[in-house]
Amino acid sequence: MAKKSQSSADSIYQLKITLRDIQPPIWRRVQVKSSITLAQLHDVIQATMGWEDYHLHQYEKDGIYYGLPEQNYDYEILNEKRFKLNSILTSENEKLDYEYDFGDSWQHTIELEKILAPEPNEKYPVCLAGKRACPPEDCGGIWGYEDLIEALRDPDHPEHEDMLEWAGEDFDPEYFEVDEVNEQLKFIK
Numbered sequence: 001m002a003k004k005s006q007s008s009a010d011s012i013y014q015l016k017i018t019l020r021d022i023q024p025p026i027w028r029r030v031q032v033k034s035s036i037t038l039a040q041l042h043d044v045i046q047a048t049m050g051w052e053d054y055h056l057h058q059y060e061k062d063g064i065y066y067g068l069p070e071q072n073y074d075y076e077i078l079n080e081k082r083f084k085l086n087s088i089l090t091s092e093n094e095k096l097d098y099e100y101d102f103g104d105s106w107q108h109t110i111e112l113e114k115i116l117a118p119e120p121n122e123k124y125p126v127c128l129a130g131k132r133a134c135p136p137e138d139c140g141g142i143w144g145y146e147d148l149i150e151a152l153r154d155p156d157h158p159e160h161e162d163m164l165e166w167a168g169e170d171f172d173p174e175y176f177e178v179d180e181v182n183e184q185l186k187f188i189k
Contacts, residue, residue, distance in 0.1 A: 010033070010034075010035070010117075010118060011033075011034040011035075011086065011115050011116065011117070011118075012031050012032070012033060012034065012115070012116040012117065012118050012119075012124060013031065013032050013033075013034045013085060013086070013089065013112055013114075013115060013116075014029065014030070014031050014112075014113045014114040014115075014116060014128075015029070015030050015031075015032065015110055015111065015112060015113065016028070016029050016110075016111045016113050017029075017030065017045060017048065017049065017098075017108055017109070017110050018108065018109045018111070019049065019106060019107070019108055019134070019135075020107040020108065020109055021107065021142050022135075022142060022145070024131070024132065025131060025132070026049075026130075026131065026132040026133070026134060026135075027130060027131055027132075028048040028049060028127055028129070028130040028181070029113070029127070029128045029129045029130065030044060030048055030125055030126065030127050030128065031116070031122075031124055031125065031126050031128060032044055032085065032124055032125040033118075033124050033125075034084075034085055034086035034115070035084050035085070035086055036084065036085050036125075037080065037081055037082070037083060037084055037085070038059055038066050038080035038081075038083050038084075038085065038088065039080045039081040040188065040189070041085055041110075042057055042080065042098075043188045044125045044185065044188060045098060045100070045108065045110075046100075047181065047184040047185050047187075047188060048125075048127050048130070048181050048184075048185070049108070049134045050133060050134030050181075051100055051101075051106075051134060051137065052137050054101075054137055054138075055100060055101035055102065055103070055104075055137075056068070056101070056102050057098065057099060057100045057101075058077060058098075058099050059080065059088075059096055059097065059098050059099075060096075060097045060099070061088055061089075061095075061096045061097065064078065065077045065078065066078045066079070066080045066083055066088075067079075067080055068080065089110075089112040091112070092112055092113065092114060092115055093111065093112065093113075094111070094112045095109055095110065095111050095112075096109075096110040096112075097109060097110070098110055101137075101138075103141075104138065104139070104140060104141035104144070105141055106135070106141070123186070125185050125188060126182060126185065127178050127181040127182050127185060128178070129178060130176045130178060130181065131176055132173060132174055132175075132176055133171070133172060133173050133174065133175045133176060135148075136148070136166075136167050136171065139167075147159075148163055148167060149173055151163040151164075152164060152167065152171070152173075
């Protein structure tokens with residue numbers, strides 16, 4: 001049962017953003033102002049997960065879609081710039097779905113873990129923790145990513161050299177550095 005908490009414009013939301021259907025999980029824990037718009041949350045997700053914002057995205061909660069209405073969709077989509085996060089998520093343990101790149105279909109679950117008072121002198125958004133690197137853009141979704149990892153881990157794999165060149169020799173699927181993410185978040189208002 002979801003724990004109800006009072007939400008105000010100056011509350012801080014602690015969110016866990018998890019990329020679905022990948023094991024071991026790829027996730028980030030962030031704190032944001034509860035009053036940010038879904039458009040601003042999109043920027044936070046892109047920065048914390050490591051996406052490069054090349055593709056379309058959308059949110060979904062209770063059958064209602066939020067995104068960029070200037071794009072052509074086959075269904076009604078509400079303008080994410082007009083909705084604040086605290087109007088969508090109001091209780092701890094509530095979840096919101098986020099999809100990035102409709103071709104690769106990267107599905108994320110955003111869970112509101114805690115509603116907190118802001119810490120004095122803390123700048124938000126801030127990333128607290130995370131695990132594993134984000135998959136490279138355009139790698140083919142979950143199945144393409146699994147194939148990529150398999151090829152990178154096996155020097156005898158017939159596609160090892162091609163995938164190593166494509167992903168870059170420095171790509172490490174286990175790498176995550178919270179300080180690097182927080183450097184990126186400094187540019188988000």
